Amino acid sequence: MLQFLDHFLDSLNPSHTTFRVYIFAAIILIFSLIIFRTILKMVKFIYAYIINARRLRCFPEPPRRSWLLGHMGLIKNTEEGLLVVDSLVKTYIYACSWWFSLCYPIVRLFHPSSIKPILQVSAAIAQKDELFYGFLRPWLGDGLLLSHGEKWGRHRRLLTPAFHFDILKNYVKIFNQSTDIMLAKWRRLAVEGPVSLDMFEHVSLMTLDTLLKCTFSYDSDCQEKPSDYITAIYELSSLVVKREHYLPHHFDFIYNLSSNGRKFRLACKKVHKFTAGVVQQRKKALQETGAEEWIKSKQGKTKDFIDILLLSKDEDGNQLSDEDMRAEVDTFMFEGHDTTASGLSWILYNLARHPEYQEKCRKEITELLEGKDTKHLEWDELSQLPFTTMCIKESLRLYPPVTAISRRCTEDIKLPDGKVIPKGNSCLISIYGTHHNPEVWPNPQVYDPYRFDPEKLQERSAHAFVPFSAGPRNCIGQNFAMAEMKIVLALTLYNFHVRLDETKPVRRKPELILRAENGLWLQVEELKS
Numbered sequence: 001m002l003q004f005l006d007h008f009l010d011s012l013n014p015s016h017t018t019f020r021v022y023i024f025a026a027i028i029l030i031f032s033l034i035i036f037r038t039i040l041k042m043v044k045f046i047y048a049y050i051i052n053a054r055r056l057r058c059f060p061e062p063p064r065r066s067w068l069l070g071h072m073g074l075i076k077n078t079e080e081g082l083l084v085v086d087s088l089v090k091t092y093i094y095a096c097s098w099w100f101s102l103c104y105p106i107v108r109l110f111h112p113s114s115i116k117p118i119l120q121v122s123a124a125i126a127q128k129d130e131l132f133y134g135f136l137r138p139w140l141g142d143g144l145l146l147s148h149g150e151k152w153g154r155h156r157r158l159l160t161p162a163f164h165f166d167i168l169k170n171y172v173k174i175f176n177q178s179t180d181i182m183l184a185k186w187r188r189l190a191v192e193g194p195v196s197l198d199m200f201e202h203v204s205l206m207t208l209d210t211l212l213k214c215t216f217s218y219d220s221d222c223q224e225k226p227s228d229y230i231t232a233i234y235e236l237s238s239l240v241v242k243r244e245h246y247l248p249h250h251f252d253f254i255y256n257l258s259s260n261g262r263k264f265r266l267a268c269k270k271v272h273k274f275t276a277g278v279v280q281q282r283k284k285a286l287q288e289t290g291a292e293e294w295i296k297s298k299q300g301k302t303k304d305f306i307d308i309l310l311l312s313k314d315e316d317g318n319q320l321s322d323e324d325m326r327a328e329v330d331t332f333m334f335e336g337h338d339t340t341a342s343g344l345s346w347i348l349y350n351l352a353r354h355p356e357y358q359e360k361c362r363k364e365i366t367e368l369l370e371g372k373d374t375k376h377l378e379w380d381e382l383s384q385l386p387f388t389t390m391c392i393k394e395s396l397r398l399y400p401p402v403t404a405i406s407r408r409c410t411e412d413i414k415l416p417d418g419k420v421i422p423k424g425n426s427c428l429i430s431i432y433g434t435h436h437n438p439e440v441w442p443n444p445q446v447y448d449p450y451r452f453d454p455e456k457l458q459e460r461s462a463h464a465f466v467p468f469s470a471g472p473r474n475c476i477g478q479n480f481a482m483a484e485m486k487i488v489l490a491l492t493l494y495n496f497h498v499r500l501d502e503t504k505p506v507r508r509k510p511e512l513i514l515r516a517e518n519g520l521w522l523q524v525e526e527l528k529s
C-alpha cells in the first residue's frame with residue numbers, strides 16, 4: 001500500500017520532496033480517520049445493541065433455537081405455527097421478546113392491555129415497520145396501507161369520505177347482486193345434489209366482483225371467467241411470506257436473482273396490468289364527459305372511491321400522480337377483496353361445524369326475508385340480524401383474516417404494567433394471539449357466538465377484539481366489509497345448507513391473510529323450500 005502511494009506521488013511531482021511528505025501525511029491521516037470513524041460506529045452500534053438488549057430483558061424470552069438464529073424458524077406459517085403462537089400466549093399472557101437471528105429483536109404483543117398503547121398512539125410514533133411491510137412495496141406501492149407521514153394523513157383524509165354510510169348504502173344492491181351470481185353458480189354445480197366447493201375460490205371471485213363494481217364502477221364479469229388477477233394475488237401473498245421467512249432473500253439483489261424473485265416480478269406485472277386497465281377505463285369515461293360535466297352530474301350525489309382519486313387536488317391544485325393513483329388502486333383492490341373473502345370463508349366453515357348456530361341464523365334471516373317480494377336485504381335491515389352478526393364476530397375472533405400487524409416505535413412506549421418498549425424497536429401486534437388469549441377469552445378455541453351478546457360487551461376491553469385493528473391506522477373499509485359479510489351470509493344461508501366435507505380436512509395457513517392449506521372445502525346443498 002505504502003509502496004503504491006510512493007509510486008503515485010512520484011508520478012505527481014517527483015522533484016518536490018516536502019510536497020510529497022505533506023500529501024503522504026494527509027493520505028495517512030484520512031485513512032486513519034476513516035478507520036477511526038468505522039471503529040467508533042461499530043463501538044456505538046455494539047453499545048446501543050447491548051443497552052437495547054438489556055432494556056428488552058423486562059420482557060420474558062422463550063428459549064432460542066440457537067445463539068445465531070435466535071427464534072428464527074420456530075413459528076412457521078402453518079397450522080403447527082399457529083399452535084406455537086397459542087402456546088406462547090398461554091405461557092406469557094401479555095408479551096415476550098423474540099429474536100430474528102442474533103441482532104434483530106421484536107416484541108410480540110398478545111394482550112389487550114399490551115396492544116392498546118401501541119394502537120392508540122399517533123401514527124408518527126408507531127410507524128409501519130419496513131421489515132414486515134417493505135416486501136409488499138413493489139406490489140402495493142406507497143398506498144394507504146404502506147405510506148406514512150404527511151402523505152398518509154393527506155390520503156387518509158381524502159379517502160375517508162368514500163366509506164361514509166351515505167356511500168355504503170348505495171352498495172347494498174351490488175352486494176346482493178354479486179351474491180346472487182355466486183349462488184346461481186352454486187345452483188348449477190349442485191343441481192344433482194350436494195357438491196363440495198372450495199369456499200376461498202368462489203368467495204374471492206365474488207368479493208372481487210363486488211369491490212370492482214362498488215369502488216371502481218367496473219363490471220369485470222370475473223365470477224364467470226377464470227381470473228389471472230386472483231391467481232397472481234395468491235402467488236404474491238405466498239411469495240411475500242416465504243421471503244419474510246428466508247433471511248438471504250431479505251437482500252434485494254439475492255432475491256431478484258432467485259426463481260421466487262422472478263415469479264414475484266411476473267405476478268406483480270400481471271396485477272399492475274389489471275389495475276391499470278381498471279383506472280384507464282374510468283379515466284377515459286371521465287375524459288369523454290369532461291371533468292366539469294362529471295362533477296355536475298355528481299351534484300347532490302356522493303362521489304365514490306375512484307371519483308375521489310381522479311378528481312382530487314392538493315392545496316396547490318395538483319392532481320394525484322399516476323403512481324400515487326396506481327398505488328391506492330392496488331392497495332384497495334387487494335385489501336378490499338382478499339380480507340373479506342377470508343372472513344366469509346371462515347364464517348361459513350364455522351357455521352358448517354356448528355349446524356345448530358347455522359339453523360338459528362337461517363331462522364333469523366328467513367323471518368326477515370319472508371313476505372318480501374325480492375329476497376334481497378336493504379341497508380336498514382342489516383341491524384335486524386343480531387344473532388347472525390354475533391356469529392360473524394365470533395368467527396372473526398377465532399379466525400381473524402389479518403393475523404398480525406407490525407409497528408416500529410419512534411419513541412419509548414410504556415405499557416400499563418410498567419414495562420417499556422424501547423425506542424427504535426419493532427413490535428408484532430398479534431391479532432390472532434389477542435383473540436386466543438385465555439386470560440381474555442375463556443376456552444378460546446371454542447366457537448361460541450354468545451360471547452358477543454351485547455350485554456357482555458362491558459365485561460371486556462375494547463381492544464380484546466380487533467380484527468380491523470384500532471386507532472388512527474385502523475381499517476378504513478371495516479363498515480364496508482361488515483355490511484358485505486352480513487348480506488352474503490344471509491343470502492347464502494337462505495338458499496343453501498353448508499356442511500363439512502369430511503374427506504378434506506381443513507388446515508389453517510397464515511399468510512398475509514389467513515387462508516386454508518389446499519383450500520377450504522365445504523359441501524353445499526340447495527334448500528328446496
Ligand code: HEM
Pocket residue numbers: 144145146156331332335336337339340343400401402405406467468469472473474475476477478480481
Ligand atoms: C373482513 C375484512 C377486513 C379485515 C379483517 C381487515 C383488516 C384490516 C387490518 C387489520 C388493517 C390494519 C393493517 C395494518 O395496520 O397494517 C387494515 C387496514 C386497511 N384496510 Fe382493511 N380489512 C378488511 C376489509 C377491508 C376493505 C373491504 C377495505 C377497502 C375497501 C379495506 C382497506 C384497508 C386499507 C386501505 C387499510 C390501510 C389503512 C391505513 O393504514 O390507513 N379493508 N384492514
